[in-house]
Amino acid sequence: MAKIKVWIDRDQCIADMVCVSLCPDVFEMNDEDGKSQIVEQYRVEHSESKSVGIVPEDLEDCVASAAESCPVSIIHYEKIEE
Numbered sequence: 536m537a538k539i540k541v542w543i544d545r546d547q548c549i550a551d552m553v554c555v556s557l558c559p560d561v562f563e564m565n566d567e568d569g570k571s572q573i574v575e576q577y578r579v580e581h582s583e584s585k586s587v588g589i590v591p592e593d594l595e596d597c598v599a600s601a602a603e604s605c606p607v608s609i610i611h612y613e614k615i616e617e
């Protein structure tokens with residue numbers, strides 16, 4: 536079944552919460568550094584500079600709207616087969 540791999544290049548996050556507003560099922564703010572991250576449910580990797588998640592395909596539109604609207608274009612995604 537296809538899934539969506541999504542990652543955030545956190546270094547350049549300006550913490551405006553656009554992704555969280557558009558797609559709270561996938562994105563949230565980190566309480567410590569104030570930058571965006573993938574929600575725990577889907578997170579597979581996390582560091583200061585990068586947060587990675589694998590989400591169900593039905594969240595693709597949600598992820599895409601966040602990626603298109605991020606003002607610094609640091610949200611990326613691709614379809615993967617699992």
Ligand code: SF4
Binds near residue numbers: 547548549571609610
């Ligand atoms: S939309 Fe982009 S800049 Fe804004 S909080 Fe999300 S990842 Fe950070």
